[in-house]
Amino acid sequence: MKGLFKKFAVTGLALSLLLTGCSSGEKTSSTEETKTPIENVPERFANGEEVKIMVIRKIGGDDHTAQYLAGAKKEGEELGFTVDTFTANGDTAKFHDAIAQASTQDYDGVIISHGDDAATVDAVKDLVEKDKKVVTFDSIDGLKEVEGVTLTAQDDQALAKLALDQLINDFNGEAKIAYLWVDGFPPMVRRNAVYEEALKNNPGIKEIDRFGVASANTSVDTQNAVAAMLKKYPEGELDAIFATWDAFATGAVRALKEAGRDEIKIYGIDVSNADLQLMQEEGSTWKYTAAVDPALIGKVNMRILAKKLAGEETPQEYALDASLISQEELASSEEPINMVNLSKVVAGWGESTDFEEDWMKTLKEHYQK
Numbered sequence: 001m002k003g004l005f006k007k008f009a010v011t012g013l014a015l016s017l018l019l020t021g022c023s024s025g026e027k028t029s030s031t032e033e034t035k036t037p038i039e040n041v042p043e044r045f046a047n048g049e050e051v052k053i054m055v056i057r058k059i060g061g062d063d064h065t066a067q068y069l070a071g072a073k074k075e076g077e078e079l080g081f082t083v084d085t086f087t088a089n090g091d092t093a094k095f096h097d098a099i100a101q102a103s104t105q106d107y108d109g110v111i112i113s114h115g116d117d118a119a120t121v122d123a124v125k126d127l128v129e130k131d132k133k134v135v136t137f138d139s140i141d142g143l144k145e146v147e148g149v150t151l152t153a154q155d156d157q158a159l160a161k162l163a164l165d166q167l168i169n170d171f172n173g174e175a176k177i178a179y180l181w182v183d184g185f186p187p188m189v190r191r192n193a194v195y196e197e198a199l200k201n202n203p204g205i206k207e208i209d210r211f212g213v214a215s216a217n218t219s220v221d222t223q224n225a226v227a228a229m230l231k232k233y234p235e236g237e238l239d240a241i242f243a244t245w246d247a248f249a250t251g252a253v254r255a256l257k258e259a260g261r262d263e264i265k266i267y268g269i270d271v272s273n274a275d276l277q278l279m280q281e282e283g284s285t286w287k288y289t290a291a292v293d294p295a296l297i298g299k300v301n302m303r304i305l306a307k308k309l310a311g312e313e314t315p316q317e318y319a320l321d322a323s324l325i326s327q328e329e330l331a332s333s334e335e336p337i338n339m340v341n342l343s344k345v346v347a348g349w350g351e352s353t354d355f356e357e358d359w360m361k362t363l364k365e366h367y368q369k
Contacts, residue, residue, distance in 0.1 A: 038366050041359040042310035051081040051309065053302070054102040057113035058095040060087030061216055062247055063272030064294045067339065068137075071298030072111060079306055079360060080367040089216055092117070099123040103130055109305045115139040116185050124149060133308035135301050138187045144316060150304050151317050154292040156187045158322040159269045160194035160244070162290040166324065167205075167240055167267045170287075174204040175239040178229060180222060180248035182212035191244045191269065208238065212248065222251025230259045238264055246270035249286060253278050256285045270294075271325060273338050280330050280337065287327045292320045293350040295339070303355035310359070323349060 037046050045051070055072050057065055069085045076083035084107075088095035096119055102110050103126050110132055112124065121142040127134050134149045143149055167175065179195065182188055199205055209232070211225040226241070241264060243249035249268035256264055262285055268275075271291035279286045297320055307314050329345040330337045343349040 038363065040362050042312070044310050045080070045359075045363060048080070051079075051109075052105075052107045053081050053083045053109045053111065053305065054105075054107045055083065055085045055111040055113070055298075055301075056095065056098045056102065057085075057087045058090065058092070058116065059114045059214070060089040062218075063274055064246065064270055067272065067294040068113065068298045071293075071295030072302045073298070074295075075299040075302040076306075078364045078367065079302070080363055081302075081306075083302075090214060096120075096123060099127070103127050103132070107132060109133040109135070109309055111135045111137070111301050111305060112139060113137040114185065115143070118142060121146065133305055135305045135308070137297060137301055138185070140186055148308070149316075150308070150314050152297070152301055152304065153187065153190075153317075153319050154297065155319040155322045156190035157194050159290040159292070160191040161198075162322055162324040163267045163269055163288055164195065164198045164242065166288050166326075167242060167265075168198065168202050170265070171205075171239060173202050176206050176208050176233075176237060178226070178238060178241045179207050179210040180212055180226075180241060180243040180245070180252060181210065182214045182245070185214070188244060195242070195244075208233065212244075218245075218247040219251040219254075222248045223255045224251075226252045226255035227259065230255065230261055235261070235263060240265045240267060243268040246272060246275050246289065246291075249289065250275065250278060253284065253286050257283075261285075271339070271342075276325075276330065276337055276339065276342070279325075279327050284327065288324060290322050290324050292322055293339070293342075296320065296350050296352055300352060300354055303357075303360065306360060307355060307357070312357075314355075318354075320352070 038048065053076050055069060059065060065087055073083045073085060086098045088098060110127055115136060117140065120140055124134050124143055124146050128146055128148055135152060136143055136149060137152045139151060143151055181192055199207065209229050211222065213221050215221055241252050243252055243266060246268055249266055252266055262283055264285055266286040268286060268289040271289050275289060278284060300320060304314050323346050325346055333345055337345060
């Protein structure tokens with residue numbers, strides 16, 4: 001699962017934004033309006049007029065969210081935009097209130113992350129009717145009916161397949177596993193479809209238990225659930241855990257460590273600095289995770305939105321390529337691996353020139369002065 005409010009009544013949401021800082025709506029200004037026309041860029045940006053962008057994410061409280069917002073914010077500000085961000089931390093009412101506020105303010109574009117209900121479709125229609133450009137990430141497929149909106153996603157099928165194929169290969173197609181998954185989110189639905197197909201095609205992989213909640217304390221809830229699960233399955237009764245979200249995986253890792261159950265291996269999806277640290281700990285049970293750089297997702301979302309503002313053609317859908325990160329690769333490095341230097345062991349990590357136009361490079365050079 002960027003910017004928000006300019007001038008609005010001091011509601012509970014407004015107070016929340018003022019008190020909780022940047023990740024919950026702190027406003028950040030771009031460079032001052034330019035007097036001299038900028039050459040070789042679209043007319044929309046040539047005179048240095050203020051461009052205001054809002055990024056609104058339904059889920060929050062995790063590293064993936066922080067990095068996604070940071071990536072979008074950095075890319076936008078380098079282009080000379082004013083970028084605001086807001087996370088609803090899973091609160092549906094706050095999420096839709098934020099979109100409604102953005103709709104009434106003078107934002108030129110809005111990026112929406114993890115809009116998972118029919119109300120999101122209606123809210124985006126309202127934004128488009130008010131001539132605001134919209135890009136979405138990991139949001140409901142119903143948005144395809146809204147003309148001019150681009151739906152972006154991680155390649156969720158690839159993410160699930162990379163992790164599951166590795167699990168199946170490591171256990172030669174014979175394993176008893178626990179499944180950590182939660183319904184109701186478009187990316188989870190796509191990952192689950194791959195999971196069900198994998199079980200169908202590999203009858204030796206047996207799901208013996210499952211758990212999944214999305215909350216402000218997902219990792220802790222998962223840790224407690226897996227700890228209880230381990231009491232039901234003594235050594236030899238559970239071989240691996242497939243975690244469809246890194247918040248699930250981190251909870252499972254801690255539960256296994258506390259129980260001393262290092263014979264159980266974890267195969268996950270998504271990655272963050274905290275995840276990489278856990279994978280690199282001595283004796284860690286987290287062997288593989290499939291992921292897309294969350295900061296890159298934010299950057300690409302911003303580039304697509306910039307192209308829309310420039311009047312350029314953009315696709316209706318776009319999926320970012322996935323990579324598989326192994327504990328073995330991380331251990332091969334002489335220095336600790338984090339999100340900044342992950343590319344040293346995973347080729348192409350965090351890199352993409354998709355939607356990066358020459359005029360964007362010109363804008364970045366201009367605003368670096």
